[in-house]
Amino acid sequence: MSDTIKTKKEIPYKIYLEEKDLPTAWYNLRADMKNKPAPLLDAKTKKPLSYDDLRPVFCDELIRQELDDTTPYIPIPQEIRDFYKMYRPAPLVRAYCLEQKLGTPAKIYYKFEGNNTSGSHKLNSAIAQAYYAKMQGLDGVTTETGAGQWGTALSMACAYFGLDCRVYMVKVSYEQKPFRREVMRTYGAQVTPSPSETTAVGRKILEAFPGTGGSLGCAISEAVEAAGTLGNYRYVLGSVMNQVMLHQSIIGLETKAAMDQYGIKPDIIIGCAGGGSNLGGLIAPFMGEKLRGEADYQFIAVEPASCPSFTRGKYVYDYCDTGMICPLAKMYTLGSGFIPAATHAGGLRYHGMNMTLSQLYDDGLMEARTVKQTEVFEAAEYFARIEGILPAPESSHAIRVALDEAIKCRETGEEKTILFGLTGTGYFDMMSYEKFNNGVMTDYVPTEEDLARGFEGLPTV
Numbered sequence: 001m002s003d004t005i006k007t008k009k010e011i012p013y014k015i016y017l018e019e020k021d022l023p024t025a026w027y028n029l030r031a032d033m034k035n036k037p038a039p040l041l042d043a044k045t046k047k048p049l050s051y052d053d054l055r056p057v058f059c060d061e062l063i064r065q066e067l068d069d070t071t072p073y074i075p076i077p078q079e080i081r082d083f084y085k086m087y088r089p090a091p092l093v094r095a096y097c098l099e100q101k102l103g104t105p106a107k108i109y110y111k112f113e114g115n116n117t118s119g120s121h122k123l124n125s126a127i128a129q130a131y132y133a134k135m136q137g138l139d140g141v142t143t144e145t146g147a148g149q150w151g152t153a154l155s156m157a158c159a160y161f162g163l164d165c166r167v168y169m170v171k172v173s174y175e176q177k178p179f180r181r182e183v184m185r186t187y188g189a190q191v192t193p194s195p196s197e198t199t200a201v202g203r204k205i206l207e208a209f210p211g212t213g214g215s216l217g218c219a220i221s222e223a224v225e226a227a228g229t230l231g232n233y234r235y236v237l238g239s240v241m242n243q244v245m246l247h248q249s250i251i252g253l254e255t256k257a258a259m260d261q262y263g264i265k266p267d268i269i270i271g272c273a274g275g276g277s278n279l280g281g282l283i284a285p286f287m288g289e290k291l292r293g294e295a296d297y298q299f300i301a302v303e304p305a306s307c308p309s310f311t312r313g314k315y316v317y318d319y320c321d322t323g324m325i326c327p328l329a330k331m332y333t334l335g336s337g338f339i340p341a342a343t344h345a346g347g348l349r350y351h352g353m354n355m356t357l358s359q360l361y362d363d364g365l366m367e368a369r370t371v372k373q374t375e376v377f378e379a380a381e382y383f384a385r386i387e388g389i390l391p392a393p394e395s396s397h398a399i400r401v402a403l404d405e406a407i408k409c410r411e412t413g414e415e416k417t418i419l420f421g422l423t424g425t426g427y428f429d430m431m432s433y434e435k436f437n438n439g440v441m442t443d444y445v446p447t448e449e450d451l452a453r454g455f456e457g458l459p460t461v
């Protein structure tokens, strides 16, 4: 008993870094990788894309970050650090109550990224991308959003820097989440449900799939096309790309700094994986140590059984979008034509996975697991009732596996230290919670035929 009290005194329920200890540079994990992620290719010529090739679509500085495989630390501009200070550091929480309820000897920590109006980690990259767009003198940016978290984050960031923001929102989310849409409009963004009649690619998709609820891949195609036609605009995106994972390294850097202050070393690090940005950001400094041979950790990516890019996908070049107008990326993918079932974790419905994480997974440096949505919501409610926070369905994928691992420790008696990323809050997901509470939520797992259909559209490289 006295032991427990002593431990509690030593490690607070919430660990916050002091302002002077906040990271001043992002960490670029690629610099420490022997096997670098494969380069982006031009969809037509199949040749690697240069800085100049990418300039019509993306912001200049973001292209530099995207293509930089060698610089380990990239300084965070002061303007971005000032914005970060308004909502960071994010707390690292020791889940004492959860451990006690589970009766596990495991120590559970989570990094909570939902403490800002957008409600997720996406703001970490949104503010960086809006800053570089502003510095370049652009009038505005276009983007896609799935569940709405990225669109919300980007509209906040654009409002801060006085940029115009055009958001193509996946139609199912647009209809299911009117409040998300209204938050974006409150921050000044223009929101269009996708696929829409406003772009050529949107009209083409609507013709081929009338009545479709859309997908991230469709919305990306529309946003890219719109950026091209609007003029002094560029396209920005909230996940998948290496630049986004770079900005999200702030999550892992803060976590590692906080843990180091108390001499805590995680054994297992868990994150949900949509396009891979929060997971990549959380694990970055830890994976860096593993790559340099300084320490070892078990990394687990958690994805929905309905959209299993890592566990059932192929590691090949694929289009990043349904309209096939973006560059080709080598990644674990289900095929850009794969349109996942309308599950309740909109942020995890992307067909592919970040290129850096794909390479690490292919090299056997991390694991991946799938979970079904009803078991995810069970975990979400269990967590909410004990730790108080109402988690986003996406984040709850990580909670599910963290609980599973903690329960395993209860059975084996192992005192493992488990760290997971709690990426956001679920206030805008109450329709999904309602379905779960009414017992009408179903689990969808694609058949081999469903997957084969997605693979059919893979390009030959």
Ligand SMILES: *Cc1c(COP(=O)(O)O)cnc(C)c1O
Residues within 6 Å of the ligand: 119, 120, 121, 122, 149, 150, 238, 239, 240, 272, 273, 274, 275, 276, 277, 278, 279, 347, 348, 392, 394, 395, 423, 424, 425
């Ligand atoms: C977008 C989102 C995710 C998934 O995106 P990643 O790029 O894989 O991190 C996870 N959780 C929340 C709350 C999100 O908004």
